[in-house]
Amino acid sequence: MKQSQKHLVLVRLKRGRTITPMEAFQEYHITRLAAIIHSLRHEDKYVVEKETVTTGKVGHPYARYKLNKLKSVLQRKFKGL
Numbered sequence: 406m407k408q409s410q411k412h413l414v415l416v417r418l419k420r421g422r423t424i425t426p427m428e429a430f431q432e433y434h435i436t437r438l439a440a441i442i443h444s445l446r447h448e449d450k451y452v453v454e455k456e457t458v459t460t461g462k463v464g465h466p467y468a469r470y471k472l473n474k475l476k477s478v479l480q481r482k483f484k485g486l
Contacts, residue, residue, distance in 0.1 A: 418472035452476035
């Protein structure tokens with residue numbers, strides 16, 4: 406069974422790894438990582454944090470996402486209260 410793009414990203418984040426748009430494209434052929442992160446935040450109630458990183462000679466900023474596990478567990482547990 407083929408896994409969804411959202412599932413692939415969520416598994417990676419749950420393992421404590423970060424993900425950037427370039428990594429998402431290179432490893433999973435995902436071109437709209439921000440849309441998947443939006444879905445995880447708003448539909449599934451995960452707390453995904455964004456860090457803006459600037460590197461290299463030119464210094465173009467890009468996003469790096471990570472899962473805040475503690476906040477995600479608390480938010481998902483108490484969302485019905």
